[in-house]
Amino acid sequence: MTTANKLTIFRVILIPFMIGILYIDSLFITQTQFLSMTIGQIIFAVIFVVASLTDFLDGYIARKYNQITTFGKFLDPIADKVLVFAALYYLMVIMPDRVPIWTVVLIMIREFMVTGIRLLAVERGNVIAASKLGKYKTATTMVAIIILLFNDFGLTMLDPNFEWFGNIVYYFAVFFTALSGYDYFMKNKKVVLESI
Incomplete structure (x- = not known):
């Protein structure tokens, strides 16, 4: 192994x-x-x-x-x-006010869609490489989760208004999730349409 x-x-x-x-x-x-x-x-x-x-x-x-x-x-x-x-x-x-359910559902839909397209591509002998947008999505998501898990690294203890920092990083992750999902679909829509 x-x-x-x-x-x-x-x-x-x-x-x-x-x-x-x-x-x-x-x-x-x-x-x-x-x-x-x-x-x-x-x-x-x-x-x-x-x-x-x-x-x-x-x-x-x-x-x-x-x-x-x-x-x-x-x-x-x-x-x-x-x-x-x-x-x-x-x-x-x-923290439902900072990580609302719609954002989690959006992230979940994107992941299922990308996985589905990859499976369709594999059936046709194609391998789809990860895009730069996908890498940005992964990086910002991991960083956002770590910031939120560690209570904004104490910034909100200094001032509750510092929640904006973690929130901005998280919504950058949501943005890259949506953008990379759209980009992924548009670049591989032929694979999807051929399977219908």
Whole structure:
């Protein structure tokens, strides 16, 4: 098994632990001095960061050391989506004013649409490479989630109005999600139309 695939599997294993933390109520009772976060929030956020780093590392290692495999192509995007959606659903519950449901649904629709188009392309023997807009979407989404999970890194403790910082990054992620989804569809609409 390649190093890249081991990292992907490690990320998959981390996700249930991240979600399981949410069911241990005692971890979410008392706030710590670290960014006014509870122990549960800290553990959840740290697991998300570690899992996100494995996402970057497995892709880098796979490309640099020619470890791209069919298994990795299949599991890596699934692990990424589950990781991001788990974090977004959690944020949507604890801060619905900052992570409204419509944004999470938009992100989900984009991911399902792109996955569907990729499957249609594979049936025709085509491989669709990731676009720059897609990479911007991934980067801004990960950064936005990390900012929100870590209580805006204490900025809102200085002044509640500093919520704008995390909000702007999050809506940049939503913008790139919509734009990359539209771009992806327009560039590959022939694949979709031929399948109808």
